[in-house]
Amino acid sequence: MQVDLNKLKTFYTLAKAESYTVCAQRLCLTQSAVSHAIRKLEADLGFDLVDRAGRRFRLTREGEFLLRRCAGIFDRINDTLDTLATGRGHRISITLGAPVELGSSVLIKGMAPFLTRHPHIHVDFFLDPYLLDPLIADDLDIIVDCIPHVHESLVCVPLMREEYVVIATRSYVADRRIQTIADLSRCSLLSFDKDLLWWKNLINALAGKADFGCDTVIRISSVRGIINAALTSMGVGFVPRYTVFKELESGQLIELFPETGVLNDQINIYLKKRNFEKPPFPDLIHHIQSLRLH
Numbered sequence: 001m002q003v004d005l006n007k008l009k010t011f012y013t014l015a016k017a018e019s020y021t022v023c024a025q026r027l028c029l030t031q032s033a034v035s036h037a038i039r040k041l042e043a044d045l046g047f048d049l050v051d052r053a054g055r056r057f058r059l060t061r062e063g064e065f066l067l068r069r070c071a072g073i074f075d076r077i078n079d080t081l082d083t084l085a086t087g088r089g090h091r092i093s094i095t096l097g098a099p100v101e102l103g104s105s106v107l108i109k110g111m112a113p114f115l116t117r118h119p120h121i122h123v124d125f126f127l128d129p130y131l132l133d134p135l136i137a138d139d140l141d142i143i144v145d146c147i148p149h150v151h152e153s154l155v156c157v158p159l160m161r162e163e164y165v166v167i168a169t170r171s172y173v174a175d176r177r178i179q180t181i182a183d184l185s186r187c188s189l190l191s192f193d194k195d196l197l198w199w200k201n202l203i204n205a206l207a208g209k210a211d212f213g214c215d216t217v218i219r220i221s222s223v224r225g226i227i228n229a230a231l232t233s234m235g236v237g238f239v240p241r242y243t244v245f246k247e248l249e250s251g252q253l254i255e256l257f258p259e260t261g262v263l264n265d266q267i268n269i270y271l272k273k274r275n276f277e278k279p280p281f282p283d284l285i286h287h288i289q290s291l292r293l294h
Contacts, residue, residue, distance in 0.1 A: 007037045014050075092280060095124045095141050102146070104127060142275070148266065155270070156269070159288065160266075164239065164241065165238075165248070165262070178256065184213070189235055191226075192221060193219060199238050202257075224243070
C-alpha cells in the first residue's frame with residue numbers, strides 16, 4: 001500500500017492539534033484542504049481515521065493506532081534533519097516559552113551570551129501564562145514554568161525555588177506605620193485578583209499565626225504593573241524576588257516581613273524526551289541554570 005507522506009503529515013498534525021482550524025494554521029493550508037487530505041487518506045487506507053459522530057474531535061481506534069506510529073516516524077525524521085543541519089553548521093531554530101515576567105526579566109536579558117557562543121542557533125521567545133499545550137503540540141521546544149506539568153512525553157528538569165517578597169517604599173511604610181502583618185489592614189494591597197489568591201503563599205505561611213486583612217485591594221494584571229505601583233507608593237505589593245533585584249538593591253523598595261518564611265513555588269524546565277539529550281538543548285538548559293534567578 002502506498003500512502004502520500006504529505007497527507008500522512010496532515011493527519012499527524014490534525015491529530016495532535018485536535019482542530020481542523022489549528023491544523024490548517026500550522027500547515028498554512030485552508031480548512032477545506034485539510035479536510036480533503038484526510039478524506040483522501042481515509043479512502044486510500046480503506047477505513048476512517050476521524051470519528052465524525054460526535055461534536056468533539058475524536059480519532060477512531062485505527063486513527064489512534066496510526067497516530068502512535070506516526071509520532072515515531074516524524075520524530076525520527078525531525079531528529080535526522082536536525083542532526084544533518086547541526087553537522088553542516090546550518091541554523092537551528094528554537095522557541096522558548098516562559099511566563100511573561102520570568103521571560104522578560106530573566107531569560108531574554110540573559111540569553112545574549114548563549115547566542116554569542118552558538119551563532120548557528122536562533123531563539124524565539126513565547127511569553128504567556130499557558131505553556132503546556134503549545135509544548136505538547138511542538139509549537140514550543142522548551143519552556144520554563146512555575147506551574148507543575150506531568151505528561152508522558154516530557155522531561156522535567158528542576159531549576160529553582162521561586163522566592164516571593166512583600167514590597168513597599170520606605171515612605172509608604174513610614175506613612176502607614178507598618179511594623180507587623182496586622183498593620184496591612186491600613187494599606188492598599190496590590191494583587192492580581194480581588195480575593196488575594198495572588199497572596200496565597202504569604203497567607204498560607206502565616207497559618208493563623210498573624211492577623212491578615214485589608215480594606216483596599218487594587219487589582220493589577222501584571223507583575224511589572226504591581227512593581228511600578230509599589231514604586232509610586234500606591235500600596236504594598238507581593239512579587240517574585242527575581243523581579244525586584246534592582247529595586248531592592250538600590251533601596252527604591254524595601255522587603256517587609258522577611259522573617260515570615262513565605263512559601264515558595266518550584267520553577268522547572270520542561271521539554272520533550274526526544275529532545276532532552278539532543279544538541280543544543282543540554283547547552284541551553286545549562287545556560288538557563290546559570291542565570292541569576294535567586
